[in-house]
Amino acid sequence: MELLCLEMDTVIRAHPDPNILHDDRVLQSLLTIEERFIPQFSYFKCVQKDIQPYMRRMVATWMLEVCEEQKCEEEVFPLAMNYLDRYLSVVPTKKCHLQLLGAVCMFLASKLKETRPLTAEKLCIYSDNSIRLQELLEWELVVLGKLKWNLAAVTPNDFIEHIVRKLPLPMEKVALVRKHAQTFIALCATEFNFALYPPSMIATGSVGAAICGLQLDSGDQSLLGDNLSDLLAKITNTEVDCLKECQEQIEQVLLKSLQEGRRRQQPQQHHQEQEGRPGGHKGLEEQDQSSTPTDVRDVNLQ
Template sequence: MARSPQADSSLYAKLDPTYFSDDRVLLNLLNDEHLYVPSFNYFNTFQTDLQPFMRKVVTTWMLEVCEEQMCEDQVLPLAINYMDRFLCACNIKRQQLQMLGATCLLLASKVRSSSHLPIDLLCAYTDYSVTHEHISSWELLVLSKLKWNLASITAFDYVDQIISRHPWGVHQDLLRRHAHTLIAVFYTETNSIQTPPSLIAAACITSAYRGLKLPVPLIVTVDICASTGVEQSMLENLVQFVDQIVEGAVVQTPEPRATQDKYVTSGEFESPTYGQPETPTEVDNVYF
């Protein structure tokens, strides 16, 4: 299977202590995040041919593409944010939803990755149901509907801002990986459409911390609420929902990649055929 360039190992800059200790950064994120949250649920009032389960199917496919290509963690939530904002502005047919998802992955990888997902590769992942020309033309359509405003704030942007500000952030690497996994899964849920990214990040960090059975979970909850301005009752409700997502998934140890995926060869790329993604009920057993 040909991989995109970001599937190769990359070098990452160390966290800048100035950036993550300046309260103005976190304050600006909190002040501006409402600009990138859809103002309404487009399934109820705008989209005439789409149903919530269709979004779940396509966003799960987007998650699988990102996992297979080892995309950077910020690509998926950004791509889904583009898709939700676009669907608030343009009524489409159900047959166009996967093409929209592929286009949003292309744009998000250009904005938040060192190397973007090739269009031909995205076409392969759709089993060539869309063409290079389709995605290229839809790229301009999505950009126009988003008014070229691609600097969206997502839950990913809050994770390091929250973790690095507190003593319990000593578990930073492990906690970050689990929180990013939960954020990616949560963004595939319809409930994420109008949920502020600060609340998503707060809930996923809290759920990850508790799932890892790290010490002083009550203090962590208080600290997260203080950092984000989230009410504790809202946080607990969303944490419960995140836990339900994990508990409701099928428990199964992933098979080796060589036997788990089946590929259909066509031209330069092979198109993978996926099964339903599986998430262990215990966060300790999540495979990264």
């Protein structure tokens, strides 16, 4: 019998570098160059004929699942989506080739960001072998060419540390805020609307949404509602109104995705019960039941 132990599989990381994170010039540079990596228009209108927004969402969701399952670094997925959007805004593409492109973009982003990148073989398997290895490798070069080999794009994740550092957050909450913000960033990357926003705005909105959602505003006045928005807006030179709008949109996307998840939940629940999971999680489930509101749609975000 073969046994796999994931706990052994540690990635050795560098410590956070204060020279980078505590220097405002880095943040300013990021803000200066971030515009270069944003698609200028909606390519659904002017470039793509075959590809619809819902298809982008489908491929994005698949890419996110692969990245999650493979435990990729947080920035891999948003970066891969950036590649995909930039490619699609220059090359008309058929829908049956979209999954291949998604795989290629993950392949590239993973190689750029990870010490142990995703392998081409794994990506092919995740496409249920509909993609051939040779195709993945050939198209890697095409995508690279269309991106002008310009792979080190600025992603919202690049801003998180810079933003979080400047907020009066309780020490023990920083990691949680960071994690939630990263989650919201990933969620944003699945929605095309956000692809046209500057990464700094998405990052700022995500941190704002995370802090609001975690109820961290009870301790410090400056983390309260408008104060927080003003503070966040100042850090990344974003218009306060834009930022608030962005944060609201993030919360709406969150709501939408959870509603979808909820709709799908019923059949899946049945499914999983059949799979006969080992026990030990009952407590968690019971807790779920008790804390779940009768209907999420009743929650008003406006």
